[in-house]
Amino acid sequence: MIEILSSTELPRARQAGALVATILQTLKSRTTVGTNLLDIDQWAQAMIVEAGAESCYVDYEPSFGRGPFGHYICTAVNDAVLHGLPHDYTLADGDLLTLDLAVSHDGIAADSAISFLVGDSKPAESVALIGATERALSAGIAAAAPGARIGDISHAIGSVLSAAGYPINTEFGGHGIGSTMHQDPHVANTGRPGRGYKLRPGLLLALEPWVMADTDKLVTDADGWTLRSATGCRTAHSEHTIAITEHGAEILTLPNQPHP
Structure with missing residues (x-):
């Protein structure tokens, strides 16, 4: 299903997106050397509940996972990159942590992920990984204009x-x-320009x-959930939810983003 939101x-x-951004930035600011992944999950739960929102993950049970997920946020460390199941792990200096959060508020879902280094150690490879995903995300967003196609976004990212x-x-x-976390269209991280679904105002994409x-x-x-690199190498992941409008x-x- 491809869902198109009305102007109303x-x-x-926007409210759902702002909540996700606020929670992620709060979690990042609270995460230090010695923080346990289960503490991060509990902090996320408290903020989601306080906001009157719902986690998109707790009851999430897709065909590729061993569900239900049962936690409020994905926490992936170092060689883990996607669907990181929070567990009893204490973060160390130099760990590369990805937080991936999807929340539904007032019937609309928003999804975002950030990768960052914990503590004072900044391994060059990890800094480069994070920077590449952030630049690719910016390029994909820049390509997401009304009338463009999904392939244009994929090509820009790739x-x-x-x-x-x-x-x-x-x-x-x-x-x-939109009203659910995962919908069509799929947006691959590489692809051919000019191909795929044509973007139109009201479409939300993560x-x-x-x-x-x-x-x-x-x-x-x-x-049954946490996906890691097959070689044990480090990984990074950046994500934003965007809305296609008449103007782009x-x-x-985006944290602290003013809205019209």
Whole structure:
């Protein structure tokens, strides 16, 4: 299903996006060396409940996972990149942490992810990984104009990731979003321009470039959820939910973003 929001629904999408952005930035500011992943999950739960919102993950049970997920946020560390199941792990200096959060508020979902380094250590490879996903996300958003096609977004993202020297996995990528977290169309992180669904105002998309340093192969943890690089290399993941408008793409999950 591809869902198109009306102009009267867009303010609700903005509220959902602002909530996701606020929670992620709060979690990032509270996360230090010694923080446990389960603490992050509990903090996320408290903020979601306090806002009168709902987690998109607790009851999430897709065919590829061992569901239900049962937690409020995805926490992926170092070689883990997607669907990181929170567990009893204490973060160390230099760990690369990805927080991926999807929340439904007033009937509209928003989805965003950030990767950052914990503590004072800043390994150059990790800094480069994070930077590449952030640049690719910016390029994808810039390509998301009304009348453009999904392939234009995929091509923009993939061009940045390929230029940075990273292999690209196409099993998981961006997606439509709206009254539910995962909808059509699928937005691969590489592709051919001019192909695929034509973007139109009212379409919400979650764009999410992610990379692994030296492989495009994933392996699944025994928990049935956490996806890691097959070689044990580090990974990074950046994501925003955007709305296609008459004038271009509006980022709904940008921290402290003023809205018209």
